[in-house]
Amino acid sequence: MTVLILEAVWLILRGWRAIDVVLLILPAVLIxxxxxxxxxxxxxxxxxxxxxxxxxxxxxxxxxRRRDTPAA
Structure with missing residues (x-):
């Protein structure tokens, strides 16, 4: 669990939006x-x-992620 929290903090410090980090990390936390x-x-x-x-x-x-990705 600590590794997931550290990853979330690192991503936020790198400029990721908080909602993106939550949606990325929360499934792993639940698992x-x-x-x-x-x-x-x-x-x-x-x-x-x-x-x-x-x-x-x-x-x-x-x-x-699909919505945020520009169409090719």
Whole structure:
């Protein structure tokens, strides 16, 4: 998790917009949270919920990138 936070700070310092960084990093944060829940033996909803939430955030990131990319 620390590595993801450091990456987010580094990207913001390099001039990325905060919303772009959040949409880029949040799916990874949710997947790591799901992995941690699985490793500590949490019940299945605590594993499935962050994993399921990571998908729509990832799709939102892809749609935002597609919209921001100029047509070829």
């Amino acid at each position: 790591v949270a799901s992995l941690r829940a699985a490793l500590v033996g949490a019940s299945w909803p605590w594993i499935a919920l962050p994993l399921a939430l990571s998908f729509p955030v990832h799709v939102a990131d892809l749609l935002r």
